[in-house]
Amino acid sequence: xxxxxxxxxxxxxxxxxxxxxxxxxxxxxxxxxxxxxxxxxxxxxxxxxxxxxxxxxxxxxxxxxxxxxxxxxxxxxxxxxxxxxxxxxxxxxxxxxxxxxxxxxxxxxxxxxxxxxxxxxxxxxxxxxxxxxxxxxxxxxxxxxxxxxxxxxxxxxxxxxxxxxxxxxxxxxxxxxxxxxxxxxxxxxxxxxxxxxxxxxxxxxxxxxxxxxxxxxxxxxxxxxxxxxxxxxxxxxxxxxxxxxxxx
Amino acid sequence: xxxxxxxxxxxxxxxxxxxxxxxxxxxxxxxxxxxxxxxxxxxxxxxxxxxxxxxxxxxxxxxxxxxxxxxxxxxxxxxxxxxxxxxxxxxxxxxxxxxxxxxxxxxxxxxxxxxxxxxxxxxxxxxxxxxxxxxxxxxxxxxxxxxxxxxxxxxxxxxxxxxxxxxxxxxxxxxxxxxxxxxxxxxxxxxxxxxxxxxxxxxxxxxxxxxxxxxxxxxxxxxxxxxxxxxxxxxxxxxxxxxxxxxxxxxxxxxxxxxxxxxxxxxxxxxxxxxxxxxxxxxxxxxxxxxxxxxxxxxxxxxxxxxxxxxxxxxxxxxxxxxxxx
Numbered sequence: 001x002x003x004x005x006x007x008x009x010x011x012x013x014x015x016x017x018x019x020x021x022x023x024x025x026x027x028x029x030x031x032x033x034x035x036x037x038x039x040x041x042x043x044x045x046x047x048x049x050x051x052x053x054x055x056x057x058x059x060x061x062x063x064x065x066x067x068x069x070x071x072x073x074x075x076x077x078x079x080x081x082x083x084x085x086x087x088x089x090x091x092x093x094x095x096x097x098x099x100x101x102x103x104x105x106x107x108x109x110x111x112x113x114x115x116x117x118x119x120x121x122x123x124x125x126x127x128x129x130x131x132x133x134x135x136x137x138x139x140x141x142x143x144x145x146x147x148x149x150x151x152x153x154x155x156x157x158x159x160x161x162x163x164x165x166x167x168x169x170x171x172x173x174x175x176x177x178x179x180x181x182x183x184x185x186x187x188x189x190x191x192x193x194x195x196x197x198x199x200x201x202x203x204x205x206x207x208x209x210x211x212x213x214x215x216x217x218x219x220x221x222x223x224x225x226x227x228x229x230x231x232x233x234x235x236x237x238x239x240x241x242x243x244x245x246x247x248x
Numbered sequence: 249x250x251x252x253x254x255x256x257x258x259x260x261x262x263x264x265x266x267x268x269x270x271x272x273x274x275x276x277x278x279x280x281x282x283x284x285x286x287x288x289x290x291x292x293x294x295x296x297x298x299x300x301x302x303x304x305x306x307x308x309x310x311x312x313x314x315x316x317x318x319x320x321x322x323x324x325x326x327x328x329x330x331x332x333x334x335x336x337x338x339x340x341x342x343x344x345x346x347x348x349x350x351x352x353x354x355x356x357x358x359x360x361x362x363x364x365x366x367x368x369x370x371x372x373x374x375x376x377x378x379x380x381x382x383x384x385x386x387x388x389x390x391x392x393x394x395x396x397x398x399x400x401x402x403x404x405x406x407x408x409x410x411x412x413x414x415x416x417x418x419x420x421x422x423x424x425x426x427x428x429x430x431x432x433x434x435x436x437x438x439x440x441x442x443x444x445x446x447x448x449x450x451x452x453x454x455x456x457x458x459x460x461x462x463x464x465x466x467x468x469x470x471x472x473x474x475x476x477x478x479x480x481x482x483x484x485x486x487x488x489x490x491x492x493x494x495x496x497x498x499x500x501x502x503x504x505x506x507x508x509x510x511x512x513x514x515x516x517x518x519x520x521x522x523x524x525x526x527x528x529x530x531x532x533x534x535x536x537x538x539x540x541x542x543x544x545x546x547x548x549x550x551x552x553x554x555x556x557x558x559x560x561x562x563x564x565x566x567x568x569x570x571x572x573x574x
Contacts, residue, residue: 093323095323
């Protein structure tokens, strides 16, 4: 059913740390790689080697500049499905393909039921859903449901592909219903925000804000000149060598 | 939002079709006093049903996996799109017994007629709710959207009923069935009500447009979308991809907004003013019935075109919150 569960046993999701994300796009690529070989139809592209390459991706990194002048901060901003508690994409689905699981809160698409009407992508304010160009079904982040419960993988691999691959640990995975989990602790201890709270979607994923750099004054470092490196007069033994060699 | 032609054809045609079905089922009660009883129910129901069915088929063309369209009847508890499908098919199925019951059993025909018209209204309402429920598109999320869809369905439906009345008068007169005076009254009645409905519909559309201007991009901003409110003005430095993608194709439509004001005037002229003038001209005294038919048909065609254009703008002018990320 496309009705939403009142509560879910666990609330699995991600904490994304905007302070440490460097925008390397590794999570984007690993997500694409895993989801082209795991659950459901492979994530397709159109014209991948042509003039206008396009395709479905479940995770994308935007880069924003926040603030003005010397206070401006560059924020790399990974965006994937937020697995909302009040997911508007689920209730609009006419076929029953979109579901929110009551056991762990993951929002999933049953690709064998999806008729590709695209209404769920319209209903999502975040743009978390993309139509697969070759399969004609809606694709979205599965929170790597085929990794996190996969006993064939070593334990450290049983996390979403984006989390596993992030070189700066900007992404954390866990259960928000468990107060002792890393994600709960992080979102409690750091300043965490919901995206577009005014849309009343109650997203599970939280974003940790970057450190504020406001007020830091920019000054030219003094007493240092690149030219000095080239023209510096030698001293000590080097000066003696320099002098002696010069006399020869 | 990307204005998909299939969706525009669907909502315009099925709106007018279900409007006609509702009008016919309601007013065509075989109680003897009805002026419309002069023509058989079968034909208008057939025309209305055909218009609605063409519309529905257009909407199926919009699906990427139409082979699974049957599944859309399953989620009526939460999904307006599912409800729309159920109402539409139920209304269309009901037309068959209604058309045949009419001359045989008047009580049954009244019950079926009331049911069919209620289902037709519900179908149009459900169509409008598909859009009105989407919070991510602030332009659509208003009680005015159902009013708009229902108004245009009513104006198109009543206008179509006027056209059919004039057609049946024409046939009746040429066949010498009976005197044209009574027929003229039925047409005049429909033409008057259609004029009012068209007038009201464009008032609603104008109010809808005024609201759109006030709403703008809604509550969400780039700051709330990124959570970076505290850091001051935020702008996109690097997009996540160099080309287009499904999201930018589907929700980042900008062409429409560039010519929006011109297209609004054109839609108002074609869909409102011109049909009103044409309907007025049918009231010229001693105008032959054949001319009434031609003029009202033209009015219907122009009205449909104007409504289609306004429906195109309904999509093209609407902004989705995902555009805040681009």
